[in-house]
Each structure stands twice: as structure tokens, then as C-alpha cells.
Amino acid sequence: MPTEVKPYTASELLCVMSARLLEEGQVVFAGVGIPLLAATLAQRLHAPGLTILFEGGTIGPHIVPGQLPPTTNEQRCTRRANMLVGITEVLLLLQRGYVDVGFMGGAQIDQFGNLNSSFIGPADDPQVRLPGTGGGNDIASLAKMIVAMPQEKRRFVEKVDFITSPGSLRGGTSRKDSGLIAGGMYKVVTDLALLDFDEKTGRMKVEALHPGVTPDQVQANTGFELPVGPDAGFTNPPTAEELAALRRLDPDGVYTA
Amino acid sequence: MSLEEAAALVRDGEHVALGGSTASRTPMAMIWALIRAGRKDLAVSRSIVSTEGDLLFASGASRHILTSWFSQGIVWGVSRVMRAYTESKRARFEEWSHMSIGLRYRAGAMGIPFMPMRSMMGSDVAGRLPDLREMTCPFTGEKLLLVPALNPDVALIHVQRCDPYGNAQIDGLLFMDTDIAMAANRVIITAERIVSNDQIRRAPDQTKIPFFAVDAVVEAPYGCAPHECFGAYEPLFTHMDFYAELTRKDPEKGVKEYLDRFYYGPKNWTEYLNLVGLEPLLDATRRGRSIYAD
Numbered sequence: 001m002p003t004e005v006k007p008y009t010a011s012e013l014l015c016v017m018s019a020r021l022l023e024e025g026q027v028v029f030a031g032v033g034i035p036l037l038a039a040t041l042a043q044r045l046h047a048p049g050l051t052i053l054f055e056g057g058t059i060g061p062h063i064v065p066g067q068l069p070p071t072t073n074e075q076r077c078t079r080r081a082n083m084l085v086g087i088t089e090v091l092l093l094l095q096r097g098y099v100d101v102g103f104m105g106g107a108q109i110d111q112f113g114n115l116n117s118s119f120i121g122p123a124d125d126p127q128v129r130l131p132g133t134g135g136g137n138d139i140a141s142l143a144k145m146i147v148a149m150p151q152e153k154r155r156f157v158e159k160v161d162f163i164t165s166p167g168s169l170r171g172g173t174s175r176k177d178s179g180l181i182a183g184g185m186y187k188v189v190t191d192l193a194l195l196d197f198d199e200k201t202g203r204m205k206v207e208a209l210h211p212g213v214t215p216d217q218v219q220a221n222t223g224f225e226l227p228v229g230p231d232a233g234f235t236n237p238p239t240a241e242e243l244a245a246l247r248r249l250d251p252d253g254v255y256t257a
Numbered sequence: 258m259s260l261e262e263a264a265a266l267v268r269d270g271e272h273v274a275l276g277g278s279t280a281s282r283t284p285m286a287m288i289w290a291l292i293r294a295g296r297k298d299l300a301v302s303r304s305i306v307s308t309e310g311d312l313l314f315a316s317g318a319s320r321h322i323l324t325s326w327f328s329q330g331i332v333w334g335v336s337r338v339m340r341a342y343t344e345s346k347r348a349r350f351e352e353w354s355h356m357s358i359g360l361r362y363r364a365g366a367m368g369i370p371f372m373p374m375r376s377m378m379g380s381d382v383a384g385r386l387p388d389l390r391e392m393t394c395p396f397t398g399e400k401l402l403l404v405p406a407l408n409p410d411v412a413l414i415h416v417q418r419c420d421p422y423g424n425a426q427i428d429g430l431l432f433m434d435t436d437i438a439m440a441a442n443r444v445i446i447t448a449e450r451i452v453s454n455d456q457i458r459r460a461p462d463q464t465k466i467p468f469f470a471v472d473a474v475v476e477a478p479y480g481c482a483p484h485e486c487f488g489a490y491e492p493l494f495t496h497m498d499f500y501a502e503l504t505r506k507d508p509e510k511g512v513k514e515y516l517d518r519f520y521y522g523p524k525n526w527t528e529y530l531n532l533v534g535l536e537p538l539l540d541a542t543r544r545g546r547s548i549y550a551d
Contacts, residue, residue: 033331055280057432070332070492071281074279075281075429077430078487084430086432086434087359088356088359088360123381127341128340128344129337131339132326132352133353135354135356137382141375142380165380174379178379179378179391179401179402182375253508
């Protein structure tokens with residue numbers, strides 16, 4: 001009989017579901033927040049040989065529970081790491097093909113997996129100027145991508161206001177045609193479902209629903225047509241072990257509250 | 258030389274590159290000195306810009322910042338000051354991808370006019386930048402993006418140790434600093450400590466910037482505060498929280514208040530540190546040195 005655990009938050013669900021996608025031995029280029037937490041969780045659970053890269057120039061950091069670095073560029077990121085390199089060098093690892101998975105969050109995503117973290121509204125007269133690409137554009141241009149974000153209508157839009165980090169651009173072969181020959185969108189993890197992309201059209205589709213979620217719920221929180229195909233299944237709920245490990249990593253709920 | 262003397266080496270309207278990244282090894286003491294000296298219309302570039310960008314905008318020292326990411330830090334959300342200045346068109350945030358900035362400095366450091374790269378193509382980030390070219394590789398026929406060299410007039414870089422000649426040693430994350438130094442026409446180094454040339458020669462592998470690239474060396478203890486300097490101190494989180502809170506409700510008023518109190522108010526850098534406070538400095542120092550305790 002499983003022991004009674006405190007119910008999980010949406011962020012905790014995101015972390016656990018993302019962590020499950022990472023495999024032993026992979027090299028993962030992770031942003032801070034949920035991606036870093038999920039990558040560290042995967043290390044603790046099933047992928048002790050997972051290597052994390054930070055865009056600040058850290059290769060293989062050792063993250064201390066309760067002391068998650070606030071950015072990818074601080075000395076906390078470097079604790080007991082394998083190697084420190086310059087920013088340009090760590091990003092060039094993407095271009096050379098050393099990175100198995102790029103993993104980040106997103107403010108806004110569209111049906112082709114393009115991400116926007118630059119402008120809400122038109123770029124020349126925005127309602128909101130967002131912080132910008134950081135390493136996002138380079139990571140999404142060069143690596144196989146996992147994106148973790150909450151599923152809301154205002155975040156899942158038909159067409160992003162601005163393509164900061166490329167998915168399949170306009171679908172079909174447009175990504176390759178533009179000169180981006182590697183990588184591309186692989187999975188999107190939300191608090192409602194696990195999403196992937198149609199190989200031919202580049203459009204987003206539902207791979208599996210999280211426990212207790214209905215197709216209507218997914219559609220109600222999405223600004224474009226998001227079909228739940230006949231082969232879509234259900235994900236398994238977070239286990240007590242997964243949640244306990246996650247709560248040890250972020251005891252103060254900095255990222256998972 | 259002093260911070261004030263070094264600030265006189267930077268002229269209005271020049272392109273200034275900042276070493277470090279986000280809240281790490283920010284050349285805050287030199288930025289502080291430039292703002293106090295009333296510098297105007299500087300074009301500023303950096304890999305990632307944190308609170309120093311707010312202060313450069315709000316003081317009028319710069320109305321044009323070239324970077325890949327501009328906000329205090331993820332945990333503090335989007336910078337309200339950056340938003341206020343860019344959304345009202347009083348200042349410009351020119352957005353490039355992180356790697357493209359690195360390769361632009363690198364081309365500058367290599368003495369060549371451009372670098373080819375494989376990212377940014379097809380995105381709107383590239384779409385907004387006039388200084389890009391696509392080319393077909395003459396060897397393979399592949400499509401590549403070319404980014405132009407960036408040779409700043411001045412680079413401001415803060416390091417842990419430097420000798421009087423300008424041999425600068427950097428511990429921990431290097432960011433883009435060697436490229437920035439080699440690409441710039443003038444380099445101003447601020448250092449936690451000025452050490453003898455003998456000290457430098459004991460660990461030449463730690464020297465990341467050679468003396469012949471350097472024009473000025475200034476000793477500036479806690480020269481990144483409230484940001485961090487690897488192995489010496491972590492960010493002064495309480496001060497960073499205080500700044501975020503001050504600028505959240507009324508960004509314009511908050512940042513002006515901050516500049517008056519911490520930039521224009523103190524007589525010198527020591528007095529600035531005094532205002533920041535001994536307790537946060539000691540706390541940040543304890544946390545910063547702990548990396549050597551593992």
C-alpha cells in the first residue's frame with residue numbers, strides 16, 4: 001500500500017513529468033527554475049549519470065538540496081562541477097552536437113513549438129518588454145528540446161507575437177529550410193498533459209493526459225486546435241518516492257510552491 | 258589609479274562592454290564611477306544584463322544596451338525599470354542571441370570582421386537585426402549566419418587579482434571576459450586585490466588577460482557589490498530583494514531614489530559599501546568563501 005503523501009502542486013507535477021523524460025547518460029542543457037530542478041531530480045532518481053550544462057559555463061554541477069542557484073551564471077552553479085568554461089565555449093557545445101537535450105521554460109508557445117520570451121504585443125510597440133532570449137534561441141536552434149510550462153490559453157497561442165526561440169517555425173520543412181539543420185521541438189510538458197509534435201506538419205498534439213485530466217480541459221486551456229488522438233494515453237501520477245526526492249531538493253518550495 | 262581617474266578614460270557616446278554576466282563579476286564600482294561622473298549616451302554591451310542596466314538607463318549614462326537577457330534575475334521577475342524605459346522608447350534594448358554576442362566579441366578578439374554560426378536563423382530575433390548576413394559556405398554549400406565583429410571602445414572588467422601592469426587573474430566562471438578584453442580598444446580592470454607581479458608568476462595559468470591589453474588598474478574591494486565575485490562573496494541577496502521591492506511599485510521613483518541614496522550620495526566607494534551595510538557584506542562573504550570549504 002502506498003503511504004499517504006501531501007497532494008502535489010502543478011509545478012511539482014511539471015518537475016516529475018519532465019524528469020521522467022531525461023535518460024541516463026544524457027547531456028542536458030538546462031535553464032534555471034523547473035528545468036534545473038527536474039534535471040537534478042532525474043539524477044537523484046533514475047539517471048545518476050546525467051550531465052547538466054549551464055549557459056554560464058558550468059559542466060556537470062553538483063546541486064546542493066535547498067541551495068538551488070538563482071541564475072545559471074553564479075558561483076553556486078559551479079559547486080563541485082567537472083569543468084568550467086566560457087559562455088561562448090559552452091554554447092558552442094550545442095553547435096558541435098554534444099548536447100542530447102535542451103530544456104527550458106517558456107512564457108508563450110504556439111502550435112509549431114515556437115517560443116516567445118521577448119515581447120507581448122508587437123515588437124515595435126510592445127505591451128510588455130520581456131527579458132529576452134538569453135541562451136534560449138541558441139539552445140532551441142541547435143538541440144532537441146523539452147519545454148516545461150503551465151498550460152493556459154494566454155500562453156498557448158495560435159501564433160506567438162515574436163519567435164524568440166524557434167520550434168518548427170511555420171511547420172513542414174520551414175525549420176530546415178531556414179538553415180537550422182539540427183535539433184527541434186521534442187516534448188512539451190504541462191500541468192495538464194504531455195505534448196509532442198507531428199513529424200510531418202510540425203504541429204503540436206497530445207501524447208498523454210495527466211491523471212484525471214479530460215481532453216476538454218486541455219482544449220479549454222489552449223488557444224489553438226489541440227487534438228487528443230486515438231493513441232493518446234495517460235501518464236502515471238507522481239509517486240511518493242518522486243515527490244519525496246523533489247521536496248528534499250526544494251524544501252522551501254522556491255520553484256514548486 | 259582611482260575609480261574617478263579611470264572613469265575619466267571613458268568618453269560620452271563610446272561603446273562600453275561589461276565583463277561578467279547577470280549578477281556575477283559585474284564591474285559595479287566602475288559603473289558607479291561612470292554614473293557619478295555624469296557620462297552620457299554610452300552604448301553598452303554585455304552577455305546578460307542585470308540591475309546595472311536599470312541604473313545605466315535611469316541615470317542617463319546609457320540609452321542603448323545590447324544584450325541577450327535583461328532583468329535583475331529569474332527569481333525577481335521582469336525588471337520594471339527596463340520595461341518603463343524601453344516601452345516608452347526612452348531607451349533601447351537591442352536583443353541578440355547569447356552565442357551571437359559571444360561570437361561577435363570573439364571575432365573582434367581574433368582581428369577578423371565576422372564569425373559564421375548555425376543558430377538564430379529563421380527567428381524574429383534575427384529578423385530585427387540589420388547587421389546580419391546569410392551566406393552559403395564555399396566549402397560545403399551549407400547555409401550559415403554571419404555576425405559582425407564587435408570591438409568596443411572600452412571594456413570594464415572586474416577580477417579577483419591583478420598586478421600593477423594589468424596581468425589579470427580570474428577565478429571561477431570566465432564568461433566572455435577574455436574575448437571582451439582582447440576585442441576592446443581600451444581595458445579598465447578593477448580588482449578585489451592588486452598583487453605583485455611575482456604573485457602572478459606563481460600561477461600563470463590563472464592569468465586570463467595579459468598586461469599589454471590593459472590601460473588602467475584600479476583596486477576596488479567588493480567592486481561587484483551587491484552582485485557577486487567568485488570565491489570572495491555571493492550576491493547580497495537582502496540588498497537585491499530591497500532593490501527589487503523599491504522598484505516594483507513605482508519603477509521611476511524607486512530607481513531615482515536608489516541612485517540618489519547609493520550613487521550620488523556617498524563621498525567614495527568605501528562610503529557606498531558602508532551604506533550597503535556590514536551585515537549583508539559579511540553574510541555574502543561567508544557564503545562566497547564557502548566554495549573553498551567543500
